[in-house]
Structure formats: C-alpha cells, structure tokens
Amino acid sequence: MTALETSGPGNGSVVGAQAPAAGPRPVVPVTNHKRRDKIRKWGEITLFVGPALLLFLTFVVYPVISAARYSVYKWNGVEQFSSAQYVGFENYARALFGGTDPELKQAFTTQYSQPFWEALGHNFALIFLSMAIQLPLALLVALTLNRKFPGRAAVRVIIFAPYVLSEVIAGVMWLIIFDPNGIATNLVQSLGLNMPPGGWLEDQTWGVWTVFFIITWKYVGLAIILFLAGLSGVPEDLQEAASIDGASWWQIQWRINIPLIGPTIRIWAFLSIIGAIQLFDMVWVLNQGGTTGQYSTIATYMMQIGFFRSDWGYGSAVAVIMFFISLVVALAYMGLILRRDNTSDRVRKAR
Amino acid sequence: MQARKSRKYDRSLYVSIGFGLVGIALTLGPILYLVLGGFKSQQDLAENPTGLPDPFMWQNYWTILSQPLFWRQLLNSLIVAVATTAGVVLFGTMAAYPLARYRFRGREFLFVVFTTGIMFPLTVAVLPLYLLLRDMGITGLWGLVIPQIAFGLPVTIIILRPFLKALPMELEEAAFMDGVSRIGFFWRMLLPLARPGMVTVGVLAFIGSWNAYLLPLLLLTGDPSGMTLPLGVTTFQGQHSSATTMIMAYTSLAMVPALVFFLFMERRIVEGLSGAVKG
Numbered sequence: 001m002t003a004l005e006t007s008g009p010g011n012g013s014v015v016g017a018q019a020p021a022a023g024p025r026p027v028v029p030v031t032n033h034k035r036r037d038k039i040r041k042w043g044e045i046t047l048f049v050g051p052a053l054l055l056f057l058t059f060v061v062y063p064v065i066s067a068a069r070y071s072v073y074k075w076n077g078v079e080q081f082s083s084a085q086y087v088g089f090e091n092y093a094r095a096l097f098g099g100t101d102p103e104l105k106q107a108f109t110t111q112y113s114q115p116f117w118e119a120l121g122h123n124f125a126l127i128f129l130s131m132a133i134q135l136p137l138a139l140l141v142a143l144t145l146n147r148k149f150p151g152r153a154a155v156r157v158i159i160f161a162p163y164v165l166s167e168v169i170a171g172v173m174w175l176i177i178f179d180p181n182g183i184a185t186n187l188v189q190s191l192g193l194n195m196p197p198g199g200w201l202e203d204q205t206w207g208v209w210t211v212f213f214i215i216t217w218k219y220v221g222l223a224i225i226l227f228l229a230g231l232s233g234v235p236e237d238l239q240e241a242a243s244i245d246g247a248s249w250w251q252i253q254w255r256i257n258i259p260l261i262g263p264t265i266r267i268w269a270f271l272s273i274i275g276a277i278q279l280f281d282m283v284w285v286l287n288q289g290g291t292t293g294q295y296s297t298i299a300t301y302m303m304q305i306g307f308f309r310s311d312w313g314y315g316s317a318v319a320v321i322m323f324f325i326s327l328v329v330a331l332a333y334m335g336l337i338l339r340r341d342n343t344s345d346r347v348r349k350a351r
Numbered sequence: 352m353q354a355r356k357s358r359k360y361d362r363s364l365y366v367s368i369g370f371g372l373v374g375i376a377l378t379l380g381p382i383l384y385l386v387l388g389g390f391k392s393q394q395d396l397a398e399n400p401t402g403l404p405d406p407f408m409w410q411n412y413w414t415i416l417s418q419p420l421f422w423r424q425l426l427n428s429l430i431v432a433v434a435t436t437a438g439v440v441l442f443g444t445m446a447a448y449p450l451a452r453y454r455f456r457g458r459e460f461l462f463v464v465f466t467t468g469i470m471f472p473l474t475v476a477v478l479p480l481y482l483l484l485r486d487m488g489i490t491g492l493w494g495l496v497i498p499q500i501a502f503g504l505p506v507t508i509i510i511l512r513p514f515l516k517a518l519p520m521e522l523e524e525a526a527f528m529d530g531v532s533r534i535g536f537f538w539r540m541l542l543p544l545a546r547p548g549m550v551t552v553g554v555l556a557f558i559g560s561w562n563a564y565l566l567p568l569l570l571l572t573g574d575p576s577g578m579t580l581p582l583g584v585t586t587f588q589g590q591h592s593s594a595t596t597m598i599m600a601y602t603s604l605a606m607v608p609a610l611v612f613f614l615f616m617e618r619r620i621v622e623g624l625s626g627a628v629k630g
Binding site for chain 1: 363364366367368370371374375377378379381382384385388397400401442443445446448449450453455461464465468470471472474475476477478479480481482483497498500501502504505508520523524527533534537558561562564565568569580581582584585588595598599602605606609610612613614617620621624625
C-alpha cells in the first residue's frame with residue numbers, strides 16, 4: 001500500500017521532490033556528547049516556547065478555567081471569594097429555565113432566563129442574516145468587481161476601510177446618524193417614508209435590523225476583499241473558454257467562479273459565525289444592546305449582569321455557556337463543512 | 352463573434368463601475384457626514400444635515416486638538432499597540448520556531464494547546480481575567496498589554512508555524528556546519544527570513560490592539576486621560592451627549608490614525624488576511 005502524502009495548505013513546498021510527512025527532518029549540530037545535546041535541546045525549547053506558554057497559560061487558560069469555577073458560586077466580586085456561596089448549577093439553571101426553586105421560577109424566568117434567551121436569539125438572528133444577506137451581497141459585488149476597470153484599486157481600498165476602524169468608533173458615528181432626530185430620519189422622510197415607530201435602534205422589531213445594517217457596513221468589505229482575493233486565483237482561461245463556448249456571465253459565475261472559491265467562502269462564513277457569537281463592542285456602544293435589550297447579545301448580557309450588576313457567578317455561567325456554544329458550533333462547522341477543504345500533513349493511505 | 356464579445360464587455364464594465372461607485376458612496380458617505388458635521392454648529396446640523404457646513408466652524412476641531420486629552424489618549428493607544436505587537440511578534444515567533452523546526456516528544460500536543468486558544472475569546476475570560484489582574488496588582492496600560500499579548504499568541508503561532516516550516520532545511524545544515532548554535536541560527540538567519548510573516552502577524556496584532564474596547568472598558572476606568580482612544584471616544588460621547596457636533600469632531604479625529612495606518616499597510620493587511628483564510 002502506498003502512502004499518499006499531503007501537505008497542509010500553508011506549508012508551502014520544501015525543496016526536493018517529496019514533502020516529508022511530519023515536517024522537515026531536523027538537523028542537529030554536529031557534536032559527540034549525546035546527553036548534553038539532549039539537555040541543551042530541551043533547554044532551548046524551554047527558552048523559546050517558555051515565555052509564550054507562560055503568558056498563555058496564565059492569562060488565557062487560567063481565567064477560562066476560573067470562569068468555570070466561579071460559575072458554580074454566588075459571588076458579588078467584592079468580598080473575598082472564600083466567603084462566596086456554593087450553588088452548584090443554580091446559575092446555569094437560572095439562565096436556561098428560571099432556576100431550580102419552583103417558587104421563584106416565575107420571577108427568575110423574567111429576570112434571568114428571558115433576557116438570556118432573547119440575547120441568544122439575537123446572536124443567532126445575526127448569524128442567519130449574515131449568511132442570508134451579507135454572503136450573497138458580498139459575493140455579487142465581488143463577482144462584479146472581479147475585472148479590470150478604471151478606479152478598481154481605489155474601490156477595493158475604500159470598501160475595505162471600515163474593517164480597520166474600531167467597532168465602537170464606527171458605532172458612535174452610526175449612533176449619531178441613527179438618532180431619531182438625525183440624518184437617517186431626515187433622508188427617509190424626504191423620500192416620503194418614516195423611521196420605525198420606536199426609533200431606528202430602540203424599535204422592538206426593527207432595532208435588530210438596524211444593528212445588522214451597521215455591522216454589515218463595517219464587515220461586508222472584508223468579505224468582498226476576501227472573495228476577490230480568492231477569485232484572483234481562478235485562472236482566466238477557464239472563464240474565457242466557457243465564454244467562447246457560449247456560457248452567459250451568470251453561468252460562468254455560478255458554475256466556475258463560485259465553486260472554485262468555495263473554500264474561501266466557507267472559511268469566511270466560519271469566522272463570521274464565530275464573530276457573531278462573540279459580538280460585544282459594537283452592540284455595547286449602541287446603547288448597551290438597547291434600553292430593554294432589544295438587540296442585546298450574549299456577551300453584552302453577560303457584562304451587564306456579571307460585571308455591572310456584580311453577579312459574578314451568574315456572569316461566569318453565561319460566559320461558560322457562550323464558550324460551549326462557540327465550541328459546539330465551531331466543531332460542528334469544522335466537521336461538517338470544512339472537512340472536505342482541509343488537508344493535513346498527516347499521512348493518508350490511498351484507498 | 353468579436354463584436355458580440357466586446358458589446359458584452361462594455362455592458363459589464365458599466366455594471367462594475369456602477370457597483371464600485373455605489374460601494375464607495377455607501378462606505379464614505381457616513382464618514383464624510385461625520386467629518387463635515389464636526390465643522391458645523393449645532394443649529395446648522397439640525398437645520399441642514401446634508402449640506403456643507405455654513406458657517407464653517409473650526410472651533411470644534413481646534414478645541415479638541417489644542418487640548419491634551421485627545422493627544423494623551425492617542426499616545427496611550429500607541430504605547431499599548433506597540434508593546435502588544437512587539438510582545439506578540441517576539442514571543443510568537445520564538446514559540447513557533449521549535450514547534451516548526453525541532454522534533455521532540457510532545458511537539459504536536461504543545462501546538463494543539465496553543466491552537467485551543469482561539470476557542471477562548473477574550474469575552475469568555477474577561478471577568479476572571481479582570482480579577483486576576485486586580486489580584487496581581489497589574490493596573491493601567493500594562494494590564495492591557497500583557498493579556499493582549501497572551502490572547503494574540505494562538506493566532507500568531509498558528510500563522511507562523513507553517514511559515515517557518517516552509518523555509519528550507521538546508522539553512523540549518525549550512526549554519527550548523529559552520530558551527531553556529533541553534534540560538535544563533537534563530538537570531539541571525541531565521542528571523543530575517545521570517546520577516547514577511549512577522550510583519551503580517553504584527554499588523555494584525557497592531558490593529559487588534561488599537562481597536563480594543565472590552566478590556567480597556569474594564570481596566571481603564573476613571574480618568575479619561577489614562578484611556579485609550581476607542582474608550583476615550585465613547586466616554587467623551589457619554590459626557591457631552593448633547594454636543595453632537597463636538598462628538599462628531601472627536602470621533603472623526605479618532606478615525607484618522609487607523610485610516611492613515613490602513614492606507615500605508617493596506618496591501619499587507621489584505622495579504623495577511625487572505626493568506627490566513629486560504630489556510
């Protein structure tokens with residue numbers, strides 16, 4: 001049986017006909033003292049990887065584990081943690097379905113569980129809208145811009161610009177634009193329409209749409225640029241050949257270009273989904289998710305109750321839930337959708 | 352046949368240009384509104400939102416630029432971003448080197464450990480992180496830099512490892528035959544060759560740090576002159592909520608550094624992101 005070796009997409013090619021399976025074979029300095037070499041090698045590894053590992057474990061891993069720990073206590077963050085009260089899964093229960101105490105269930109559902117599920121609903125609404133609206137829009141624009149025309153370079157630079165702005169700075173700008181007495185209302189009224197009854201952002205139904213609009217403004221340029229980059233990898237001969245054979249523009253896009261940038265689209269979608277789950281900055285600056293949480297997200301909800309209302313145990317529980325949702329979504333996506341795009345540098349046997 | 356082809360192309364040219372113009376208008380329109388608004392008086396803004404400023408007022412921008420607050424916040428953002436970028440690039444490259452070019456037991460496991468880091472967003476860890484920093488007594492700008500470096504390491508290592516792996520093995524052979532140590536090799540030969548990858552991760556780290564909001568929100572409370580720019584903008588907006596044109600001026604100024612940086616680094620940024628997305 002022959003071993004079919006593949007190298008990962010980012011690996012590039014090593015000089016030589018065959019890329020080795022597990023990375024280049026390391027070369028050791030010539031010396032006669034094997035044991036001293038080994039100690040020296042491990043010393044060097046420690047020196048190189050040590051600082052990164054230390055920072056990572058201390059400031060990333062440890063806090064995440066701590067979040068899990070705090071989530072099973074009731075704590076206000078001010079007194080010593082040792083005096084916090086252990087409550088088991090009560091925090092989780094409150095978030096998910098109003099808590100385990102039947103007498104308080106009604107009150108807790110309104111107070112804890114309802115805002116939780118509403119926030120989560122907003123997250124998933126944003127994901128859905130991103131895939132349903134941003135994706136086709138960005139794709140269409142990218143396909144249309146995928147040719148030489150005067151000003152092309154300028155267009156690409158300008159469309160991409162919102163991506164590098166801070167979410168909150170862009171958010172403040174849009175806060176002013178979408179002020180009920182602001183220019184958005186003016187423009188819409190000059191067309192004979194009116195703004196949503198509760199205000200652009202505060203309206204119960206339309207608030208989420210406005211937020212989605214703002215997020216799209218900021219991030220659709222990224223999608224367009226990424227798709228354009230992917231499209232630039234599609235050989236022109238393919239498109240020309242199809243065109244000579246009589247294929248229409250739309251047919252060429254649908255059957256050649258779009259499938260060929262499939263991997264790029266799927267990875268963008270992955271990042272977009274993960275970003276939608278963790279969304280905080282933009283929503284927070286837009287009135288912290290609305291005065292009655294019209295467009296709150298899991299992250300803003302967590303901060304509101306966990307930090308600003310000093311319910312650290314509960315906030316940690318929400319954070320852990322958010323982590324698990326991200327994890328499940330990421331693993332499911334990677335397993336179902338990204339698997340066929342991924343080649344690894346593991347050796348795969350030919351069937 | 353030729354004539355039909357060129358007619359098809361003509362139409363699609365106009366479509367492309369059309370889309371391009373619409374794209375530019377939608378992107379720049381709001382920003383232009385913001386910038387011009389800073390030059391207006393409150394009344395002018397209310398009465399004449401879409402027109403040019405009349406009278407043209409320098410006061411808003413001048414007031415902000417002539418006072419230390421904006422500059423202080425700009426400097427804070429700069430210090431934090433530079434320190435974060437330096438840390439991420441240095442420690443990230445150092446860590447990626449053995450992971451890419453040594454062979455040792457536990458190498459893949461170690462790499463996976465770092466990879467899981469991208470599953471831990473700052474938002475999940477921020478509450479305990481705040482407490483940890485408080486308990487360790489790390490305050491102010493350092494409280495931003497150190498965690499930002501830590502959170503930037505997974506992505507950096509993931510991007511840099513394949514990059515370093517791709518460099519030819521002959522380099523090490525040649526170096527060791529000349530009697531250069533591993534560390535010497537790293538410092539004098541590998542780093543210069545890794546520079547494109549390091550620039551890419553550096554640019555991404557810089558942008559991420561510059562635009563950071565959540566961590567500064569928790570850590571830099573109180574005195575606005577200790578804040579970074581994004582936090583400064585929102586604080587300013589909160590404090591002067593009725594002075595819309597002032598806020599517009601402040602926000603416009605806050606956009607300038609990012610946009611200037613972007614103009615210079617646009618190609619790098621796009622390359623870096625495209626490369627990361629393609630794999």
